[in-house]
Amino acid sequence: MKRTREQMAEALARDIPDGATVNLGIGMPVAVLKYWRAEQEILVHSENGILGMRELEPGESVDPDMMNAAKLPVALLRGGSYFHHADSFAMMRGGHLDYCILGGYQVSQRGDLANWSLGQPGVAAAVGGAMDLVVGAKQVWVLMEHTTRDGQPRLVSECSLPLTGLRCVRRIYTDLATLEVTPEGFKVLDVVPGLDREALQAATGAPLTFA
Template sequence: MTPLSREAIAARLAQDIQDGWHVNLGIGMPEGVANFLPEGRDILLHSENGILGMGPTPPEGQEDPTLVNAGKKPITMLPGASIFDHAMSFGLIRGRHLNLCVLGGYQVAETGDLANWSLDHGDPIASVGGAMDLAVGAQRIWVMMQHNDKSGAARILEQCTFPLTGSGCVKRVYTDLAVIDVEPEGFVVTEMVAGLTPEELQDRSGAKLRFAEGCGTLPDMTRAA
């Protein structure tokens, strides 16, 4: 069993973004989704620092220091892209004009609660940024994260133990081991990496998992490409 890389998680998630959607990509792992959007789909990427129409990461050596996303990473802009102030940007978020926001996560609870801004270790630098606005403002929240932390502890839980970013907001989770929907009855696994059994995935999770009928194999889209 080989867990997916961050790039492979991003590539898999990108396949589920629908034509015509306006999408915010959060800081960290979600930024990579911009590099794997399916050709032929009209998808507008939003960044909370005031951009609509972001493109993929620029080739090395072709970065423009005046063009960065909310995580201060270099970006490109597609023809017709717009730049505006924070008031307009957060008006888009709070007005529920975003079809999707992809966020990183530390923990997700079976009720859809999300903790993604503080490990609750007393770090005075921790800041929620715009994540709380996105958690309640976007029409749907998908989370990208490693299935377990560096110590092996579960991040899929019955209840979050870290400070919450949003309550009941997460609809789907993409990890290096599985794709998991958050349903009223809890977590439902729809895909798993090849070679991983349901029992092994359950052992690496901190909440009861249910498995969809015909649960599929989670592909490595980067390797297929």
């Protein structure tokens, strides 16, 4: 009754409209890249300074100078470019990205996002470019598992972890469901086959409404 991470990434990729400019964050979001076709003309941005990023084709040689923000090898679409980190952040902060896809630890029913620190004493963590992305992108979508490894909800009434941004998340894709953040809270758009509403609500730390 759960989607795999690949199925989650594919479900999100289907909902991005052709021609969009999209940033992919570190972690689970990088898997989304493989589900777009060149003819969709989706322009993919990486915060370390790439625009027009694409997945390597089978057998294609790796360029050691062409890595995304997750330090994974990628390639460029025809017409793609790479540039200084400062120019990349100007794109992020300047409202030039249609969508930003991030991982998450928690999302609140208001759309607050916590995705950079588990708040553990003595553990070094840095928010990086995530705080710039959540205020600069036109829409922020989150790709994450519905609960923690010990079964605690990641979708909550109030985030208990250090925040990345306030009221910034518009949509969440999990292994159990796809949800929108609305003024009334979490609205369920779809649920994995075989999972009933009561079970989904039990795995969620805030009230749900259903489309």
